[in-house]
Structures are given as C-alpha cells and as structure tokens.
Amino acid sequence: MNNAMQSFDLRDDFPFLSRQIDGVDVVYLDSAATSLKPNCVIEAITHFYQNVATNVHRGKSYVTEEASNIYEQTRYKVANFIRCSGNEVVFCKNTTEAINMVALGLELDSDDWILVCSDAHHSNFLPWQQNAKTRYVGLLDDGSLDLETYYKLLEEKPKLAAITHCSNATGLYLPVKEMIEAAHKHGVLTLMDAAQSIPHKAIDVQSLDVDFMAFSAHKVLGPTGLGILYGKKALLEELKPMQWGGGMVDWVALDNTQTRKLPHRLEAGTPNISAVFGFNAALDYIDKLGMENIEKYDNFLSDYIVSKILENKRLTIIGGVGHARSSTTSFSIQGVSNLDDLSRILSDSYGIICRTGHLCAQPLVSAVAGEQVMRISAYVYTTTEDIDFFFNSLSEILDFM
C-alpha cells in the first residue's frame, strides 16, 4: 500500500483490469456482486486441474492425499481468518446455501418463528420466509434498520434472529455485537449474513459470539461456487444435514447410518475442490495486504464515494449519511426512474461495470427508493481515479437525461 489513503497499487495482479470493451478500458465498480480475482487465485485453480485433479477424502493415492491436505489446510486458514476452530467451518456452495442449511437443519417446530430484518439480501430473507413463521423488522425513512423494533421483538422470543452485518444495498453496517448480545439475553439464536462485510472488515466470531455466520468466497477475491457456514460446534452437531450422500458418513448399513464428525457430516457429495484451492490462495493474498489496511482503505473509499454523491444534487444516497458503511453505496437519480439505459451507456460507452435494479433486496429498495437504484461498490483494487471517472461519466450522461 502506498499509504493508508492511497490505493494498494494492485492492478497488475488482477488480469480483468486489462480488459477492454470496444477499445475502452473497463472500470470495475461491482465488487459487491463479486470481487475480481487476482492471478494467484486463478493460478491455484489451474494448478488443481493441471496437477492434482483428484477427489478429496476418497482413496489412498498420493495426489488424493495432496488434494485433501490443501482442502483441509484451507479450512484451517478460514478458521484463523474468522477466529474459530477448524471443525466449525463448513464448506458449501455459497452464502445462500449456508443460510438454507441452517433454515432447514434447525428442524423448526410449529411454534418457532424467525426474526427477519428488512435490510436483508434475499438470501437471508427467502430461506426463512419459505421454511418458517416469520416476523419482520422494518426500515426507517432513510433506509436504515429500525433497531428499536428489533430489540422489542426479541422480547417475544423468536427461535432465531437473522441479521445482516452489512447491507448489500446500502452498505450500512449494523451494530451486530449489541444485536447478538441482546438476542442471547432472550435465549435467541443468531445467524449473521457476512457476505458483504467479510471482504472489508476483520471478523472475530468468538468476540461477536454469533451462533451462525455465512459468507461466500467470491466476494473476498476467491472463486465462485464456494460458501462458508460457520457455526458453534454444539449447534452444528445438532443441525440436520440438508443433503445426504457420499463423504459424510462413517458407516452405512441397510438399516443404519452413522454420520462423520464435524464438519464433514454437513458436507455431502464431492465439494468444489478447485474453488477451495483458489480460496486458499485468496486468503494468503488477503493476509499479505492485511485486514487492517483493507479496512482503512475501505473506510477511505466509502467516505470518498459518499462525498461524490453529495456533490451531485440529482443523486440521493440510500441509507442516509453519518452511519458506518462500507464502500458499497446506492443512490437514486432524480428524474430517472428506469436505470437500465443508463447502466448500458455507462458500460458500452465508458467501460464502467456497476449495478442497477433492486439488488436482490427488493423489500429494502422498494421501501426506500420505490424503484430501481444504482449501486457502485469498490474493493482493494479500486482507485479514486476509477470513482472520479464514474461520477464524471455519470454527470456527462445525465446532461442528456
């Protein structure tokens, strides 16, 4: 890092940033959807297919053991990353699957109900809506969560409170430590969607005392197709596996099956091994950058983006200002209700990749903006020049709208 308030100077590590669209360099501002992948991650995936190739935990061949070693070593790295034990880290497909594993695995009674927050991504909304009785915490006028209602509803003892550390739409962080502590006071379990916070903030699950946490590797420079479910050991032991099959059992007879110990009892079938190899490299890369530096830089970019939005009178920031937020920020545009055309122009004429729509958080976006919003989201490879270019380009287009 050149210094805390300048960029990391990582562009050479991310091959996608050399991409051009019709001769125009791309500017990538959609990291909340998925982060770009550094060369080391791409190489680790290729290395797996070129040199290792075998399945994990099956058979006794030398390379199978090599594959299993890296696979389990990655689990240990994840455990160190979020500060838990290795057997509290379950590999799955993505954040969505991780949350579904809990929603289905808890085997909820008909009396159980779940406290769901309206700032949630659909991943932390629909698994509950479709599998349990739910009650919702609404939003305040500025798009932030109505925490007063949250604390009040806890008194009515839901089975679990499903919370979101950082909104994928507003980028706002919630005071999760207090929210978890309050839930536990009422004997309420907690599940935290950390998909949008884990790229930007060091998370210590022990200090948070969260019961379950879910995130995806691909938001943290890793490959797609790999999610992580963290759970306290005792709770994971109680979780009914969502899927049954190979690799999760110690013994199978015609009338009796004995599942393996944690975490393997929750990992049925062949996993996404190449993605795990890739994530191993991603975690090393993150470690070299240092989470403290990443968080500092994220705060800097977040302030920079907010200041740029506030400079333009036609833009209204979603979620208000003055709250802790990541460098993911959405805004509505006065006089422009359909943002699809705008998004296409930004992409095709300026090479800018950003996001418009309801952002898989329709209850929030509908309540606050009523219609589509535009979101830009940055990460370690983003520079202030990228952000300046985006806002200058937007102004130029808006002169025609």
Next chain:
Amino acid sequence: MQSIQLIIANKKNEQHAKREIEYCYEHVRMFKSRLTSMGLTPDDFQRIEDLSKFPIFEKKEFRKHFPAGIFAGRYSLDDARLSRSPSSGTTGDRLVTFEFGTLLLERAINCSETLPKIATAFSATPRKHVRYAAPNCSDVECANPNSTMEDRLMKDGTLILPVYHDLLTTPEHMLDRAIEEIESYQPNLYYIDATHFAFLVRHAKKRNKVLPEAPIVATFSNVTKIAKAQINEMFSENAVKQLVSMSEFGWVAMECEHGHLHLNSKSFIFEFINEAGEPASVNELAEVIITSLDQGALPHVRYRTGDMYRLQKGNCSCGSSSPVVTFEGRKSDFIYLQDTFVTPNDVDEAIGVPSGLALYQLVQKEQTVFELRVIVNEHWLQSSEQQLNQRLSTLLGSNTELNIVKVPYIETGRSGKFRTCMPCEQGE
C-alpha cells in the same frame, strides 16, 4: 575441530555393516540396481570408511520402490511376523515401512538401555501401553467419535486413545473418555505426542483428575519445553522422556535420566552430514544418515532422515556410553533468514516456559515478517509477552518484524502433528 563422520558402537558393528551391504546387494533390488549403475559391488566396501562410497537414499525412493524394490525377499504384506509402520509425514511426505516385529523389539530394547525404567515398562507383562497421538490415517476412517475401547485395543496390548486429527477440535466428551479409559486401563507406559498429551493433561486438571503414574515417552514430534512442563506438573519433575522414533527404524534415540538424548548406536550406524554435505564436526548442526545392521525385511543403508542434530562432546554423567545429541528439528521446519537460519529447537529455547502459555506456533509470513500465535490462559501476563517479544527478536534479528497474536485455536498439520515453526515457502 574433529570431524565426525561415523558413529559406530563397536568393532562388531563394523562387521555387521559390511554384512548389511552384502545382504542388501544380494536381496534388495533397489540397492543392487543403484550400486551396479555406479560400478560398485560389495567388494568395494571392505573397510567401514568405504561406507561413504555408498549412495545416500531418500524417503521418496523407498516410497517409489515399495514393496518389490526394497523388500529383502518375497514377504507377504500380511505376514504375521512383520510389523507395519505407516507415516503420514509431517509435511505430507508419506511412507509405509514393514519390519520384523522381533527386530523392532530388539532395537527398542537396545535404545532403552539408556533408561532402564523404560526398558522395564516396555517389556512388562501384561503389556499395557496407552498411545495418545495423532491418528495415523486420514480423517475418513480415524478418530471416529463412536469407536469403543475394544476397537482401539491392539493385539500387542497398546490402547490407542481417542482423539481428533485436528487436536484442538477434539470435543470435551472425547477428552473425558480418554481420561476414563486411562483410569480404567491403568497403563504401565504412556507412549505419547507431548503436545497432544499436554492438551489432555490440561483438560484433566480442569476436571480435577490425576492420571495414574507410569513412565512417559514422548515421541512423534518435537517435545517443547512448555508441553513437557505441563505434563511434568501432573506427574513429576522429570517424568517426560524424549524418544526419537522413526517409522522406518523404530527407536533411534532416547533421553536418559540426566536429561540427555542418547543415540541407539547399538542398533544403527549414524553419520552426521553438515549443510555443505560434508562430515560434520562436534556440535555442528548436521543431518543424520542412518544405516541398519540387522538384516531385516526392509533394510536401510545410508538413509537420509531429514532430522537435524548436534552431536555433543564427551560422555554423559548418566554413565551410558552411547553418544549424546541434541535434536534440533526437521530440516523442513527450519526458518531461513537472510544470512542464517534458526531451528525449531532454537525457537523453543527462546520461548521457554512463560506463565500462562498453553501452546505456540511461530509463522514466518515473509522472510523478515513473523507472527507468533499463542494460546494463553488467565495466568498470562503482559510482561511475559514483552519478554517473549524481546527474546524472539534477539533470536530472529533486529531487522525482523514480530507480532504476537493471541488466538483461540492453532491447527495441526495434516499429518495430525503440531509444527511449532511454519517457515514461509522459499521465494515468498
């Protein structure tokens, strides 16, 4: 300084070495083929000094040629006379070795002459040993939480105690069960990995349990001062004795009552080769090369162990005539700095036994950037941290960066063994 090329117990062993070479040439395809390609025959090894002409063999060659190329005869793998010793390899370099059980027993008895109480316990009947160490097979089959004591009781009277592959994830109920099984079995010998057993001992203390007295031999991986102190605290001042045991050879070296590690020179010939590949001097850091002498099922001549030692000068006050060495660690665990390196033993000396420290691991993140991961308890003091920082910084050099990080968990290697030092890969 005198160069130490060979450690040979006596004239008889010189004859045995010559016979071992003849035996290998006649019966072991890998050896014969290599000697032939070099234009050598047993006649070229008339004097013991000629051993240096014999090529040095590495683990991977034994893995590659197993079994047809390295067995000294057509033995069946389920031959009841043979004992199977699988090694997952601390750094993933695995190997399976077979040897006659009688020879392994003889080697163990020779080795334990250094410490008669171990020899007595080892040959006591009925044999009641307990083993607490990493399960030596993959996660899939081993450490099954539902296995019973009967499932884990071996024919030779060794009870394998239940433990998870990734030690610190072993659930409390399994630790309780291991303690109950020890109480019920009343062992006459503990055969343990010191880090693993220290973990069990810490749990026993938490439960206000006292494990039954019996001699303790610590093998499988480095015996750290901190682990030794934690175990001794429950047993006695001098309870834990280090044993260097290799799956290829059995018992190779044992600590005496006076705290010194003695080579089993009665069973093997040892060579000390320094970093430059030359015969090492006394007290010089050296890799040990071992030659077996007893014409076994799977003989080894000039086998490169990857284990690093320093040979000490003079005789031990315990009265044993076996050479004294200090074990410095696996070569693959050495931490290379710009102009020098430090060994796991150097690190362990610098760490010492600070109050409140349960477990540590030194991670070299870049050549000059280190993280010391520590698991501590309520007795840990801020001043301990400062002293530790000072001692390690002195060891690693003033131009290095060291961060001490308190963590709730440190993973074992995939072999199930702890590595106290995790060097960065070369070029990083």
